[in-house]
Amino acid sequence: MAELALEVRRVRKEFKGGIVALDGIDLEVRRGELICLLGPSGCGKSTLLNAIAGFTQPTSGEILAFGKRVVRPEPERAMVFQEYALFPWMTVRDNVAFGLRIRRDREARAKADALLDKLALRGFGDRFPKDLSGGMRQRVALARCLALDAPMLLMDEPFGALDALTRRSMQDELLRIWTELKQTIAFVTHGIEESLLLADRVVVMTYRPGTVKKIIPVALPRPRDETTPEFSAALRAITQMVREEQRRHEQAEQT
Amino acid sequence: MRLVRSIAVVFATLLAWEIVCRAARVSPAILPPPSQVARKWWEYLVTGELPRDAVATLLRVVVGFLIGAGLALPLGLWMGARERIYELFNPIVQLLRPIPPIAYIPLAILWFGLGNPPAFFLISLGAFFPVLMNTIAGVRTVDAIYVRAAENLGAPAGTLFWRVLFPGAMPSILAGLRVGIGVAFIVVIVAEMIAVNSGLGYRILEAREYFWSDKILAGMISIGVIGLAIDTAMARLNGRLLRWHRGLEHG
Numbered sequence: 001m002a003e004l005a006l007e008v009r010r011v012r013k014e015f016k017g018g019i020v021a022l023d024g025i026d027l028e029v030r031r032g033e034l035i036c037l038l039g040p041s042g043c044g045k046s047t048l049l050n051a052i053a054g055f056t057q058p059t060s061g062e063i064l065a066f067g068k069r070v071v072r073p074e075p076e077r078a079m080v081f082q083e084y085a086l087f088p089w090m091t092v093r094d095n096v097a098f099g100l101r102i103r104r105d106r107e108a109r110a111k112a113d114a115l116l117d118k119l120a121l122r123g124f125g126d127r128f129p130k131d132l133s134g135g136m137r138q139r140v141a142l143a144r145c146l147a148l149d150a151p152m153l154l155m156d157e158p159f160g161a162l163d164a165l166t167r168r169s170m171q172d173e174l175l176r177i178w179t180e181l182k183q184t185i186a187f188v189t190h191g192i193e194e195s196l197l198l199a200d201r202v203v204v205m206t207y208r209p210g211t212v213k214k215i216i217p218v219a220l221p222r223p224r225d226e227t228t229p230e231f232s233a234a235l236r237a238i239t240q241m242v243r244e245e246q247r248r249h250e251q252a253e254q255t
Numbered sequence: 256m257r258l259v260r261s262i263a264v265v266f267a268t269l270l271a272w273e274i275v276c277r278a279a280r281v282s283p284a285i286l287p288p289p290s291q292v293a294r295k296w297w298e299y300l301v302t303g304e305l306p307r308d309a310v311a312t313l314l315r316v317v318v319g320f321l322i323g324a325g326l327a328l329p330l331g332l333w334m335g336a337r338e339r340i341y342e343l344f345n346p347i348v349q350l351l352r353p354i355p356p357i358a359y360i361p362l363a364i365l366w367f368g369l370g371n372p373p374a375f376f377l378i379s380l381g382a383f384f385p386v387l388m389n390t391i392a393g394v395r396t397v398d399a400i401y402v403r404a405a406e407n408l409g410a411p412a413g414t415l416f417w418r419v420l421f422p423g424a425m426p427s428i429l430a431g432l433r434v435g436i437g438v439a440f441i442v443v444i445v446a447e448m449i450a451v452n453s454g455l456g457y458r459i460l461e462a463r464e465y466f467w468s469d470k471i472l473a474g475m476i477s478i479g480v481i482g483l484a485i486d487t488a489m490a491r492l493n494g495r496l497l498r499w500h501r502g503l504e505h506g
Contacts, residue, residue, distance in 0.1 A: 055403055075409040085404040089422040089499045098418075099408035128499040148408065 004067075005031045005152055005184035006052065011061035013047055021047045022058070023209035031151075032182040036195035036202050038238070040246050044210025045188045046156055052186060053079050053154050065152060075099055078145035082157040084137045086129040092116065092140050093125035099148045115143040119173070135166035139173070146177065152184045159194070171197055175223070192238050196231065197224050204241055207249035214241065287469040296473035304458075305477060312443055312454040313481070315371065319378025320439045324432060326379070327386035331428075334387075335394025336420055348387065356381040356442050360449055374446035381442035382435035389431025393424030426493075426500055433489040440482050455481075 006029040013022040021044040029035050037045040050056050052063055054073040063070040065077055073079075086095050093112050100108035116125055119139040129137055138158055145153060155174075159167040171194065178185060189195050195202045202216045216238060220230055269289045275281065276288035283291060299305040334341045334348075356377050363373035397420050405419045447456025455478050462470035 053407060055406075073403070073407045075407065077407075079404070079407045081400060081404065083400060085400045087401060087404070087419065087422070089425065090418075098405075098410075102409050102411070102414055130499065144408065 003030060005029050005033070005065065006186065007064040008048070008052070009062050009064070011048070011051065011058040011063060013044070013051060013056070014059045020209040022051075023211050025061070025210070025212055027203065027212060027215075029184055029186065031184055033200050034178060034185040034187065034198055036199035037186065037188045037205060038192065038195045038202050038242065039190065039205030039210070040207055040242070040249050041190060042249070043205045043207045043245075045205050047210065048205075049079075049154050049156050049186060049188050053077055075148045076150055077152045077154055078148055078150035080138070080141050080145055080153065080155045080158045082160050084129070084134075084141045086137055086140055086144070088129050091126050091128060092121065092132070095129065095140055096143045096147050098144060103148075111147060112143075115147055116140075119143050133166075134162050135170060138162065138170060142174070142177070146181075150183065152186070155185065155187045157188050157190070160189070160191075167194075174198070179222075192242055193226060193235060196220070196234055196238065197226060202238060204238065204245070206245055207252065213245060284466045284468055287472065291469045292472045292476070295467075295469040296476065299470065299473050299477075305473075308453065308455045308458050308474075309477065309481060312447065312456065315374050315378060315446070315454065316436070316439050316443050316485075318371075319375045319443065320382045320436050322375060323379030323382030323439065324386045324435055327383045327431075327435075328390055328428070331387045331390025331431075332394060332416075332421065332424075335391045335424065336416060341391070341395075348384075352384050352388070356438070357445055360445075363446075364450065369450050371451060373450045374443065377446045377450075378439045378442045381438040385434040385438055386428075386431045389427045389434070390424065393427025393431070394420050396427070397423035426497055429489075429493045429496060433486065433493065436485055436489060437482070440485060444478060 006027070008025050008027040011022055011025040012020070014020050025048060027035075037048060039045050047056070051058050052065070052070065054070045054077065057071070070077075086092075087098070090098065093109065093116065096112040096115055097108040100111055105111065113125060116122055119142065121136060121139055121143070124132065124136065124140075129140065132140065141158070159170050162170060174185075175198065187195075187198055189198075196218060199218050202218060204213045204216065205211065206213045218234065220228075220234060225231060226235075273288045273290060276283075276286060287295075296305075330344070334344055359377055359380055360373075363376045367373040367376055401419050401423055402415065405415050410419065443454070444456035447454040448460045451457055452461075455474055459471045459474035459478075462468075462474065
């Protein structure tokens with residue numbers, strides 16, 4: 001069993017028209033580690049996540065997940081999208097059971113219901129996604145991924161569309177699940193505080209071309225408390241770094 | 256209250272019509288008063304002629320619609336899901352689509368003679384294109400994020416099509432079916448005026464030969480009521496099948 005869950009090697013992604021979205025990305029993530037990809041919008045962090053998921057292929061370089069090269073999307077790397085991407089024509093239960101039914105799991109329904117209970121969605125199994133609030137929808141999306149026991153979760157600004165209070169409780173929910181199941185998680189965010197609350201390591205990315213500016217280990221003990229001076233100090237340090245990057249990005253847009 | 260007002264407007268219109276006919280002594284052969292039309296309609300109904308005509312017309316609509324939609328749906332799904340197939344067939348579809356089904360009447364009679372066959376042909380043609388175009392558009396515009404999510408969850412091609420693309424396209428498909436049956440109903444009236452000797456379309460043309468304008472109007476009103484009933488039924492069906500749809504959230 002390889003110690004590394006994810007290896008990103010010299011990945012470069014070029015879009016049509018010559019825009020270099022990612023360049024020379026090197027990243028190693030251990031099993032059970034929670035990393036945050038942090039950077040301004042347009043820095044290619046979602047592009048990197050999509051490449052890890054297998055939705056797109058890097059122009060050069062390679063990505064290995066659990067020692068195997070990523071060539072297509074697979075349930076072992078389950079994606080949670082910012083827009084939830086729940087199938088609106090299926091009930092909540094059918095959404096959660098979707099992956100299980102593909103595997104012809106006979107207990108799909110029971111397992112889906114158990115997950116709904118676990119994520120405080122009991123009684124909503126027969127509802128349609130449109131009847132649910134944003135936070136509940138994202139919990140359904142999370143349940144849909146958890147149903148497959150994915151060893152790796154890829155999360156693309158999953159809480160970005162939620163209000164601050166809901167976001168905070170979703171972060172706790174995620175940490176609870178991760179503490180229990182110890183998946184490897186790659187979490188894309190532009191929230192500095194969010195990255196400090198969640199991550200073992202924060203990967204700060206630069207703007208166009210997207211490169212890894214710095215990887216910052218977060219030594220703060222868990223459960224983390226954003227009101228402690230240690231948290232504030234760490235926040236200040238990263239904020240400075242990100243702001244610098246933001247300034248460069250703004251200058252780049254002006255010229 | 257709104258309903259009461261709407262009904263009041265209908266009655267006021269009928270009343271004005273009645274008054275104009277009587278006061279101006281309009282020839283009943285040109286425009287009979289509504290009271291006379293109502294009497295004629297009742298007679299048309301109780302003699303069993305109207306029910307027979309209505310059934311004949313509806314039967315043609317249903318058969319023609321089933322043929323047209325039955326061909327358009329699979330072709331539309333195929334064209335929507337496969338870019339290669341779309342590129343192959345789209346030019347000819349675009350070429351044929353603007354030809355109104357009515358323009359096929361001479362060909363229909365040449366090919367099928369008189370009777371039900373040319374009527375079925377014309378009606379199915381009328382239903383075909385709205386269903387086809389909406390099905391293609393529906394499948395092609397299913398949000399790519401659902402496809403990604405399904406692939407990510409391990410969905411094979413068959414599952415992707417039947418559980419994601421098809422239901423995702425359903426709102427558009429149903430809208431197409433609704434338009435299609437509406438067009439089929441227009442075409443059936445025309446087809447009956449030309450190719451057959453039964454049905455509502457035939458009956459109002461026949462009434463003209465005898466200058467029975469009250470029967471023409473009675474027939475027209477029946478056509479209107481049946482058309483409205485078909486459309487309402489389709490709308491209800493859509494609402495039932497699309498309970499999940501966002502557009503109905505405030506419905």
